[in-house]
Amino acid sequence: MKSLKFYASILMLLVTVTVFSQNEKDQKIISDAEKAKNKLINTDEGLKDFFSNSSGYVIFPNVGEGALIIGGASGNGAVYENGTLVGMASLKKVDVGLQAGGQEITEVIFFETEDALNEFKQGEYKFTAEASAIAVEKGAAKNANYSDGVIVFTKPKKGLMADLSIGGQKFNYKPIHK
Template sequence: MKLLKTIPLLLAMLLAFSTLTLAEDTAEEIDNDSNEALMVFYKEVNGGKKFLDNAKGYVVFPDVKEAGFFVGGKYGEGALRVNGETSGYYSITSASMGFQMGAQQYSLIIAFTTDQALKIFMRDDDWETELDLNIALAEYNAEEEADDVDFGSNMVGFVFDSEGMMGNFSFEGTRFERITPDID
């Protein structure tokens, strides 16, 4: 019983002292942060630039924050790029319950390797990974070129530039939603 009273208190403290902010950045800030994240991606992932150049489109989430203590969540904002140009802005959110503890921050790119996958992503204002499409988390040898690997999916997620410790990464229960950030 004491544990049941302690968990809400700890959750409230986590939220109160968290650096996790849910305020939307401006379109210019999202684009600039996305460009910086792409530069890091190109340096960290062999063949990453060529892989994205061959993709039908990709969404860049330059600063996803995730935290949890039995109850957890993640949030980030990003830019959808088609033919190298921004064609929309999206948020990524997720909530989870279970044994988890920690916090991390990372960049995420989801590449759409087929026109159909890109159309499904762009079709609705929001969707969840289990309901619409499954995203393959890129696993490859650091010496391999990303553009030479068959990831076996028409949507491939790359997690990079990670800080902190959360224990695992999952797209399960992840929701993507179209947002309209301020112009300035």
């Protein structure tokens, strides 16, 4: 009986540590997303309007990308609705083509309407090869427009990548329960 209690205690400890570390991981992503938001706005003040006027957005502060013919990328982000944190998201990307290198980027996706945001929040959201991102630089947001209720901006952080490929991005959403 003592050994059963011992193993039950160990199991509870492991569950507690796992939940706590997951929250720590999410907190780091949220903190990095807020820092990334400030850096994006400092680079292009026009992004303030997107952050203020969109129904929602997701910031992936640290997306790692690498390729040699076949490429991939992944990252985790924070999802905001009307400026309020509502969930966490993950990004996975696979592509093929003329590409080589590796880089780390920040990616932010803005949703023009509540319907577009809700489609993302339903989970299993995908961008096809036709979707394109706008590089964040001074003045880039000024003439940028939504396409089907969505617009994507990216900002390279470090590394170098040559890329002429096709593929797609897949996203998953997990709401935050308060």
